[in-house]
Amino acid sequence: MASLKDLRNRIASVKATQKITKAMQMVAAAKLRRAQEAAESARPYAERMEGVLANLGRVYKSSENASPYLIGTGKDQVHLLVVATAERGLCGGFNTNIVKIAKLEIKRLIKTGKTVQILCVGSKGYDQLKGEYSNYIVGQISYKELKAMNYAKAQEVADAVTEKFDSGEVDVVKLYYSEFQSVISQVPTELQLIPASFDEEDAADDADVSYDYEPGEEQILEELLPRNLTTQIFRGLLENAASEQGARMSAMDNATRNAGDMIDRLTLQYNRSRQAQITKELIEIISGAEAL
């Protein structure tokens, strides 16, 4: 049985921890709002881009000299997996969930005899993957120094991807990130970047209009596809940023609540032992008096 002093110390230490988790939760809430705003303001660009691409892409998908970004290299041997995670921990299962679906895919690819390359964005994913798959990791991009995700970072990731793709090193590129749905729900997602995938339905609304292109349609498409890659990566990273804060917020909320429960339990235990000690002292005094 712990002494009263031990219990008092424990209560004080749990209270201190609770203060920290509470503060972290509030910081995460503030950051989440900012991340969500950023994700929302990036949406119009991404949507327009997708619409235009879907329009052009549908026509050119079947053409013979279509860009490899659109139809792939014709091979399916080397897969590059871009695993985007957070730079910090203490956010529940956020990083683990992303890494988990990436690992599933890695195992599947290895089993079917494909070559796997992994590009880690954010150090947490790298930490989790380096144990098992260090041979496959071809690069790591960190964004620790950034206060908020920006387009330049997405460009850096995209440049790394295009460099590999243009040199013919990889055939298929996939991005792993977490889609933000709400504070309590972040869905780890796989998105195929190359060959480009897009909703055919997006194109439907102005498909009948005949456009003038300047320069030619193919040049525009050629220009657009790498840009679309960056946009998609940027979107994924922004979603990730919002998800990370959401996950951290709910993890810290849980931690704060747990600490509260723990304090209640310890306080009860403390009061009981205090009471027991008083009773014991009283009995000692009374029985001492009776003996006289």
Added chain:
Amino acid sequence: MAETFKFELVSPERLLISADVKSVLVPGDEGDFVVLANHAPMMSVLRPGLLVLDGADGEKSYYVNGGFSDMGPSGLTILAEHAADCADLKGDALQAEKTSASEMVDTAEGDAAKRHAAERVACLEAIN
């Protein structure tokens, strides 16, 4: 009063402006062009330069770098890789932009890239 149409300027980070305007001067890759209401649908790649719009509250200019314009039935949309209001672009921000532009001149490969870089520098010089 001249007819107006819907104009939107978006960069990857945010929507810069969404307004009804009378005309927009767009720095197209093959030369500047002005878009008025009821323009035929067209799509064009942009070069770095100034975008001037004539809207309800007078002329306003924006600096855009890369991207493309999409004139559709619903209006004109400019998707710029990088865009900024010229009024905001001064001091440090302008200086940083100039530095990156002159770096671009040094590292550019190929005629088109060199031309773009040079135009970007010229355009930035003109703002000041």
